[in-house]
Amino acid sequence: MSFFGKLRDRLLRSSSRLDEGIGAIVDEAAPDPGAAQSRRLVDDAMLEELEDLLIASDMGVETAARVTANIAEGCLGRRLSGREVKEALATEIARIMAGVARPLPLYPQKPQVVLVVGVNGSGKTTTIGKLASQFRAAGKTVVIAACDTFRAAAVEQLQVWGTRAGVPVLTAAEGTDPASLAYDALARAQREGADLLMIDTAGRLQNRADLMEELAKIVRVLRKIDPTAPHNTLLVLDATTGQNALAQVEIFRKVADVSGLVMTKLDGTARGGVLVALADRFGLPIHAIGVGEQIDDLAPFDPDDFARALVGLEN
Amino acid sequence: MFESLSQRLGGVFDRLTKQGALTEADVQTALREVRTALLEADVSLPVARDFIKAVGRKAAGQAVTRSVTPGQQVVKIVHDELIRVLGGDDDAGALKIDNPPAPILMVGLQGSGKTTTTAKLARRLKEREGKRVLMASLDTSRPAAMEQLAILGQQIGVDTLPIMKGEDPVAIARRARTQAAMGGYDVYLLDTAGRLHIDQDLIAQAAAVRDAVNPRETLLVVDGLTGQDAVNVATEFDDKIGVTGVVLTRMDGDGRGGAALSMRAITGKPIRFVGLGEKTDALEGFDPARIAGRILGMGDIVALVEKAQEVFEAEQAERMMRRFQKGLFNMNDLKMQLEQMMKMGGVEGLMGMLPGVGKMKTQMAEAGLDDSMLRRQVALINSMTRQERANPALLQASRKRRIAAGAGLEVQELNRLLKQHRQMADVMKKMGRQTKGGAMRAAVQQMMGKGGMPDPAQMDPAALQAAANALKSGGGLPGLGGAALPQGLSGLLRKK
Numbered sequence: 001m002s003f004f005g006k007l008r009d010r011l012l013r014s015s016s017r018l019d020e021g022i023g024a025i026v027d028e029a030a031p032d033p034g035a036a037q038s039r040r041l042v043d044d045a046m047l048e049e050l051e052d053l054l055i056a057s058d059m060g061v062e063t064a065a066r067v068t069a070n071i072a073e074g075c076l077g078r079r080l081s082g083r084e085v086k087e088a089l090a091t092e093i094a095r096i097m098a099g100v101a102r103p104l105p106l107y108p109q110k111p112q113v114v115l116v117v118g119v120n121g122s123g124k125t126t127t128i129g130k131l132a133s134q135f136r137a138a139g140k141t142v143v144i145a146a147c148d149t150f151r152a153a154a155v156e157q158l159q160v161w162g163t164r165a166g167v168p169v170l171t172a173a174e175g176t177d178p179a180s181l182a183y184d185a186l187a188r189a190q191r192e193g194a195d196l197l198m199i200d201t202a203g204r205l206q207n208r209a210d211l212m213e214e215l216a217k218i219v220r221v222l223r224k225i226d227p228t229a230p231h232n233t234l235l236v237l238d239a240t241t242g243q244n245a246l247a248q249v250e251i252f253r254k255v256a257d258v259s260g261l262v263m264t265k266l267d268g269t270a271r272g273g274v275l276v277a278l279a280d281r282f283g284l285p286i287h288a289i290g291v292g293e294q295i296d297d298l299a300p301f302d303p304d305d306f307a308r309a310l311v312g313l314e315n
Numbered sequence: 316m317f318e319s320l321s322q323r324l325g326g327v328f329d330r331l332t333k334q335g336a337l338t339e340a341d342v343q344t345a346l347r348e349v350r351t352a353l354l355e356a357d358v359s360l361p362v363a364r365d366f367i368k369a370v371g372r373k374a375a376g377q378a379v380t381r382s383v384t385p386g387q388q389v390v391k392i393v394h395d396e397l398i399r400v401l402g403g404d405d406d407a408g409a410l411k412i413d414n415p416p417a418p419i420l421m422v423g424l425q426g427s428g429k430t431t432t433t434a435k436l437a438r439r440l441k442e443r444e445g446k447r448v449l450m451a452s453l454d455t456s457r458p459a460a461m462e463q464l465a466i467l468g469q470q471i472g473v474d475t476l477p478i479m480k481g482e483d484p485v486a487i488a489r490r491a492r493t494q495a496a497m498g499g500y501d502v503y504l505l506d507t508a509g510r511l512h513i514d515q516d517l518i519a520q521a522a523a524v525r526d527a528v529n530p531r532e533t534l535l536v537v538d539g540l541t542g543q544d545a546v547n548v549a550t551e552f553d554d555k556i557g558v559t560g561v562v563l564t565r566m567d568g569d570g571r572g573g574a575a576l577s578m579r580a581i582t583g584k585p586i587r588f589v590g591l592g593e594k595t596d597a598l599e600g601f602d603p604a605r606i607a608g609r610i611l612g613m614g615d616i617v618a619l620v621e622k623a624q625e626v627f628e629a630e631q632a633e634r635m636m637r638r639f640q641k642g643l644f645n646m647n648d649l650k651m652q653l654e655q656m657m658k659m660g661g662v663e664g665l666m667g668m669l670p671g672v673g674k675m676k677t678q679m680a681e682a683g684l685d686d687s688m689l690r691r692q693v694a695l696i697n698s699m700t701r702q703e704r705a706n707p708a709l710l711q712a713s714r715k716r717r718i719a720a721g722a723g724l725e726v727q728e729l730n731r732l733l734k735q736h737r738q739m740a741d742v743m744k745k746m747g748r749q750t751k752g753g754a755m756r757a758a759v760q761q762m763m764g765k766g767g768m769p770d771p772a773q774m775d776p777a778a779l780q781a782a783a784n785a786l787k788s789g790g791g792l793p794g795l796g797g798a799a800l801p802q803g804l805s806g807l808l809r810k811k
């Protein structure tokens with residue numbers, strides 16, 4: 001199955017709500033149920049319903065209002081069919097998202113250090129496993145450092161992914177200072193001439209100042225060996241998260257200089273409207289999205305596919 | 316970043332308060348704002364709609380009748396409604412874990428915190444209720460999930476079912492039941508794999524586990540930061556598996572309240588516990604009043620008090636009380652208070668918990684009132700000699716220059732600190748004279764959280780405002796911050 005097929009299939013299972021929602025809005029005012037295609041006048045009431053629908057997809061009040069306003073601009077006073085409404089929405093969403101779809105940049109720098117951060121349970125470890133396997137398949141030599149020395153069995157979990165991806169995983173005992181492991185890992189990756197070093201960190205809520213300081217320390221220590229490290233800092237976000245995702249991006253960006261986002265668990269959940277809000281507000285690159293638990297369930301982000309899948313349009 | 320729910324509501328009700336009596340239009344505007352605030356706090360749309368309707372009905376009936384403080388009146392209506400929805404109408408009682416061995420099934424999405432919560436709950440049951448607990452992981456899909464539970468079990472001293480590779484979840488559940496019955500356990504906890512609510516196969520699997528063991532309690536573990544999807548998660552899990560209670564995790568995050576309201580409104584099932592951290596003891600009972608207060612911006616007074624208790628050594632407080640009674644307040648006392656403030660999470664952490672202060676946070680940051688200021692002030696005091704600390708009146712120009720240089724700061728900053736100290740000492744003197752012991756004792760006890768906090772709803776917003784203003788201008792850090800002050804003191808601050 002093509003990747004788009006998979007994405008749509010999985011998003012559709014849930015985002016059909018947006019799909020149905022638009023259908024319901026349009027049908028509501030259908031003057032003649034027998035007509036081939038119901039149409040609805042785009043007026044204030046209709047726009048308000050549309051806005052609510054977008055909010056219900058986690059787009060946030062502000063972004064939903066902006067998207068609705070932009071649609072109103074071109075369509076106010078016209079009678080639109082459900083499909084036309086979806087097209088208009090998809091175009092608007094794709095426009096917002098167009099700038100942020102950029103793959104993880106690769107640099108000639110060896111080893112390129114990729115730091116992976118995020119709140120607890122967002123899917124950092126799984127994402128690293130998937131990314132490592134992709135880089136490995138592309139002929140890169142990859143080393144993983146398991147710097148989540150806090151959570152029980154986090155290291156074991158990463159080791160399983162390492163074995164699956166055929167990538168060595170550097171570990172330390174539970175309770176070790178993650179910064180020291182990161183330092184050793186970078187030194188070793190340099191010695192061995194690895195292309196990429198991926199650093200998994202413990203999950204932390206962004207309002208925990210002490211844990212954020214620990215993260216800042218990892219970055220400081222890495223820079224002792226390589227002043228340009230980390231070359232990429234990926235923030236892994238859980239698509240089920242609501243508007244708090246905005247706070248997460250803001251604070252992680254401040255502390256750890258996040259260079260790009262990975263959105264996980266896009267299969268099945270909320271429809272990912274929060275991605276639109278993030279793109280609208282921060283414009284940080286979205287490198288990849290995770291749509292399942294298998295090792296190949298991580299894909300580049302495509303704004304058009306995403307927008308169309310989100311509103312429930314066929315490609 | 317958008318305002319937190321409390322900031323936004325604070326703004327709305329400020330506007331209301333300034334307008335005297337409450338008109339129908341006022342209520343509508345306010346409710347519109349409340350709705351937006353709820354949505355931004357991730358309360359699910361249908362839940363927010365219902366909530367607004369209910370509040371609107373109640374507000375309309377009594378809105379114009381009393382003109383005391385209309386703002387507070389709406390606050391109270393919203394507050395009561397929040398408590399009503401969050402707490403439900405009848406008491407849920409204790410977990411149903413009589414009749415050993417009682418099975419408890421833990422379900423939820425991936426990454427919601429099931430395994431950690433399972434361990435926390437096991438520890439709670441063991442330590443608080445003296446139960447013999449067995450934990451079993453049915454998570455055959457996530458790598459090392461079973462090991463994680465086993466390690467946690469070791470840490471908290473709770474037995475886990477030995478891991479046997481290749482078993483399916485239903486078989487593990489049966490084995491856990493047998494083991495629990497034979498081993499004489501009171502409770503056995505079944506930690507399942509994370510599953511999406513739309514994944515029919517996995518949901519069916521969880522239902523099969525349910526049928527195999529007939530759990531006494533099925534707890535849905537939900538990330539407290541969940542967005543609009545909370546509705547679907549709650550509905551699907553409740554329909555297909557049947558939950559008897561909810562555990563909200565990550566409530567120590569800053570995305571607060573929203574999911575709690577949605578979960579409770581949709582499932583109608585009690586929220587049993589909230590997870591407040593990564594350690595295995597960070598699980599607390601759910602207190603609707605507390606969460607409602609937090610949502611409303613009345614500040615999490617209870618949390619503040621508890622935190623104060625943690626760091627406040629009784630001895631120090633006693634000493635401080637005796638000194639205050641005599642109206643004494645020197646640099647050592649000031650230093651102790653500054654350090655206390657830092658221990659309690661710094662200015663921001665402390666202010667965030669105080670009612671009505673949340674919305675002034677931004678202004679405070681602009682005014683440069685943050686933790687670096689506290690640290691500098693402590694540094695200044697540290698640069699003084701013992702004599703100088705005990706008697707700041709000694710300080711003349713050359714001493715000041717020496718102290719400032721010692722702390723690496725300007726004399727100006729030292730002057731500011733001295734002024735602040737003088738003002739606080741004045742307040743202490745007045746209080747010492749006025750209260751003659753009894754009230755002072757109560758005041759200090761309040762600071763320690765023993766005397767019980769004044770009801771936040773009854774607290775005078777103007778007094779709080781004044782306290783915050785005083786803070787902003789750097790003119791005197793009132794004790795441990797506004798809420799820890801007895802009400803009388805805020806009046807004194809206003810006079811300045």
